[in-house]
Amino acid sequence: MTLSIRPIRLKRSIYFRVPNDIVDLINLEDDAQVTLTLEEKSDRHLLVYSVFKNKPLGKGTEQIVHPVNTIMQ
DSSP: OOOOOOOEEETTEEEOOOOHHHHHHHTOOTTOEEEEEEEEETTEEEEEEEEEEEEEETTEEEEEEEEEEEEEO
C-alpha cells in the first residue's frame, strides 16, 4: 500500500502527519513508542517508522511492531 503525504513546516522543523486511516489501521495510540530508521536505496532515502506497542497478556507482555514506510526522493 502506497500513501503520499505532504510534510508540514512549523518554525524550523518539518513534520509528517499520520492520516486517520493509518492510525485506525495500526491502532496507533498516544502513548505508542515510535522509532525512525533511515535507509538509503539507490536513488531514494527510506524513512522507516516502527510503532511499538505493549499489550498485556496475562503475566507478561507482547510487543507488536508495525513498520510504516515513507519514501523521500
